[in-house]
Amino acid sequence: MKVALIGASGFVGKAVLHELLQKGHEVTAIVRNPENVEKHAHVTPVKADIYKEDELAKTLIGNDAVISAYNAGWTNPNIYKDFLAGAQSIENAVKKSGIKRFLFVGGAGSLFVAEGVQLLDTPQFPEEYKAGASAARDYLKILQKDESLDWTYLSPAIEMHQGTSGVRKGTYRTGLENPVFDVNGRSTISVEDMAIAIVDEIEHPKHIRQRFTVAY
Numbered sequence: 001m002k003v004a005l006i007g008a009s010g011f012v013g014k015a016v017l018h019e020l021l022q023k024g025h026e027v028t029a030i031v032r033n034p035e036n037v038e039k040h041a042h043v044t045p046v047k048a049d050i051y052k053e054d055e056l057a058k059t060l061i062g063n064d065a066v067i068s069a070y071n072a073g074w075t076n077p078n079i080y081k082d083f084l085a086g087a088q089s090i091e092n093a094v095k096k097s098g099i100k101r102f103l104f105v106g107g108a109g110s111l112f113v114a115e116g117v118q119l120l121d122t123p124q125f126p127e128e129y130k131a132g133a134s135a136a137r138d139y140l141k142i143l144q145k146d147e148s149l150d151w152t153y154l155s156p157a158i159e160m161h162q163g164t165s166g167v168r169k170g171t172y173r174t175g176l177e178n179p180v181f182d183v184n185g186r187s188t189i190s191v192e193d194m195a196i197a198i199v200d201e202i203e204h205p206k207h208i209r210q211r212f213t214v215a216y
Contacts, residue, residue: 001202031046068104070086107132111213150209182216
């Protein structure tokens with residue numbers, strides 16, 4: 001397939017790019033700094049401003065699917081506003097490009113940990129991540145109203161950070177609205193195995209116009 005990957009040089013994006021290449025796909029890597037993209041015969045790095053819909057739409061044309069690993073930056077003081085604006089700009093650009101298949105990597109904060117209670121609203125949720133998680137949750141509500149794209153929203157496991165990097169088990173379990181927990185009561189996954197789940201969903205769609213989550 002020909003896949004456009006937004007945020008290909010980020011933590012999640014790098015892992016997804018590597019997995020796409022392992023599976024033999026052609027990738028248009030859309031980033032702020034093309035020099036940071038892995039050099040490969042099947043990768044075309046493209047510099048684009050995600051906040052400029054028309055410019056972004058032109059770079060997407062000709063691909064079979066779009067994966068967004070966009071992140072407004074956890075230390076960005078305007079992360080809430082920037083995340084929402086960027087996510088909606090990307091969604092609109094995908095529509096303008098004529099591509100139907102769109103996978104957006106969001107956050108775990110909107111997963112339900114009890115009846116009517118989302119992870120973001122629990123006392124244990126880290127304060128420093130609340131603004132970004134709130135933006136991801138609010139964007140999910142916006143995306144759920146879209147009836148024109150074959151979209152999928154992926155919420156990672158509750159624990160997916162640098163500490164889990166480098167572990168590729170090649171396995172994962174999926175859920176929909178609730179976190180997937182292991183026998184020790186933890187919801188965790190490596191970025192490498194989450195990348196496998198993302199590429200699997202692009203190759204064999206099972207969650208069209210749905211949110212899903214992955215963990216061990």
